Amino acid sequence: MTTPTPGRVWAHVGQPFTPGSDPQPAYDVLILGAGRMGSALALALTERAPHLKTLLIEEGGLPNEDGATILAPGIWTLAHLPAAQHAAARWTLNRLRDLLGDDLQARPYLTLHDQPGPGTQPTRDLLGAHPQSLALLDPGVLPHATAHEAHTYRPGTLAQTAAQGAIRRGTDLLLNTRATPHPGGRVTLERLTVTNTHQIVTHETHTLHARLIVLATGAHAPAQAEHHLGLHTRHARAYRQTPHLATSSTEDAPVLHAHGLTLRPQHGAYTLIPTVHHRDPHGYTPQGGHLTGVPTGLRRETLEDLVGLMDALPALAPSDLHLGRSLADIPGAWLALPHGHPDAPPTHQRLDDHTHLMLGGPHADTLGLWTADELAREIAGGRGE
Numbered sequence: 001m002t003t004p005t006p007g008r009v010w011a012h013v014g015q016p017f018t019p020g021s022d023p024q025p026a027y028d029v030l031i032l033g034a035g036r037m038g039s040a041l042a043l044a045l046t047e048r049a050p051h052l053k054t055l056l057i058e059e060g061g062l063p064n065e066d067g068a069t070i071l072a073p074g075i076w077t078l079a080h081l082p083a084a085q086h087a088a089a090r091w092t093l094n095r096l097r098d099l100l101g102d103d104l105q106a107r108p109y110l111t112l113h114d115q116p117g118p119g120t121q122p123t124r125d126l127l128g129a130h131p132q133s134l135a136l137l138d139p140g141v142l143p144h145a146t147a148h149e150a151h152t153y154r155p156g157t158l159a160q161t162a163a164q165g166a167i168r169r170g171t172d173l174l175l176n177t178r179a180t181p182h183p184g185g186r187v188t189l190e191r192l193t194v195t196n197t198h199q200i201v202t203h204e205t206h207t208l209h210a211r212l213i214v215l216a217t218g219a220h221a222p223a224q225a226e227h228h229l230g231l232h233t234r235h236a237r238a239y240r241q242t243p244h245l246a247t248s249s250t251e252d253a254p255v256l257h258a259h260g261l262t263l264r265p266q267h268g269a270y271t272l273i274p275t276v277h278h279r280d281p282h283g284y285t286p287q288g289g290h291l292t293g294v295p296t297g298l299r300r301e302t303l304e305d306l307v308g309l310m311d312a313l314p315a316l317a318p319s320d321l322h323l324g325r326s327l328a329d330i331p332g333a334w335l336a337l338p339h340g341h342p343d344a345p346p347t348h349q350r351l352d353d354h355t356h357l358m359l360g361g362p363h364a365d366t367l368g369l370w371t372a373d374e375l376a377r378e379i380a381g382g383r384g385e
């Protein structure tokens with residue numbers, strides 16, 4: 001087997017971007033967005049269709065601080081998936097093992113309930129070995145629990161590892177570049193730079209043509225399809241905040257899930273991952289709420305959910321929960337909602353002769369790599385061209 005020539009990386013505008021000579025297209029595939037979905041697709045294409053030359057284009061760095069990937073919980077679990085999706089989830093887990101090695105950590109995952117159900121056991125028994133975790137909740141209010149297999153990791157590391165693997169196998173990467181898709185396989189690029197007054201400005205523009213364009217721009221993808229390609233989709237987006245809970249957690253503390261809220265042990269404390277109730281309507285701007293008249297950085301819906309859970313989870317008392325004073329105080333990101341549903345698995349879709357769209361969304365931790373590979377197989381099989 002011949003070793004592939006590694007791809008090129010353009011990180012900043014000081015590096016001249018010379019993709020190849022016109023009119024011959026320099027690339028077969030342009031992937032817009034190097035979050036974990038775009039990066040995973042780039043890597044999968046080098047394996048499934050090594051003859052295709054791919055350029056991965058990212059508006060920010062790798063991973064982008066504003067993207068959904070960096071704030072994703074990084075929890076692989078079957079706990080919330082229907083049986084029909086288990087095989088794809090298992091495939092994703094094996095792939096995560098290959099890519100992340102020791103960065104993937106096995107961890108108990110407990111769903112907590114007020115009523116007994118199939119497979120539930122007493123919460124006190126399941127948390128017997130984890131008194132610190134038991135102290136977070138009121139076992140009188142949440143007396144029943146179900147244990148699930150889970151593995152935790154950093155989705156930002158996954159995006160980086162996948163992109164680096166793709167580059168080693170020949171994919172080119174263009175960072176700090178905003179891409180806009182157009183009909184007919186054309187993409188315009190704005191290479192961005194920061195002025196000494198911290199403004200982001202366009203340094204230069206380029207136009208590329210390719211047989212295939214993949215919109216892997218996360219929550220932006222449906223709006224891009226609509227605005228630039230004139231194609232309406234049923235996909236949507238929601239703004240999800242992931243507040244910090246200062247209660248200390250040990251290395252082996254279980255992930256806890258109660259009434260839609262996930263408590264993810266991280267950095268010696270907890271990250272809270274609230275439920276996504278619904279799509280945020282077009283034009284919605286996230287806004288902080290108020291608790292007893294005091295402004296908070298948490299949006300109203302999330303605040304109401306957390307306040308509603310304080311009896312069951314006394315650890316959520318405002319002394320430990322970081323409420324912030326304004327939106328900027330609380331980590332949050334726009335999340336794609338495939339088909340507009342918070343429970344839908346990641347998806348990909350053919351939009352027109354030249355364009356595919358790929359979305360991760362709330363289940364990307366457990367299924368995203370499978371979906372990226374599925375699209376790579378479709379493209380390799382020629383049905384995507």
Ligand code: ADP
Nearest residue numbers: 033035036037059064067068069179217218360
């Ligand atoms: P996913 O989980 O689907 O990968 P992310 O939000 O993490 O979702 O990734 C989408 C990536 O696409 C982000 O890194 C974001 O910076 C990038 N992106 C969004 N719009 C553009 C654009 N117009 N051009 C280039 N990259 C973009």
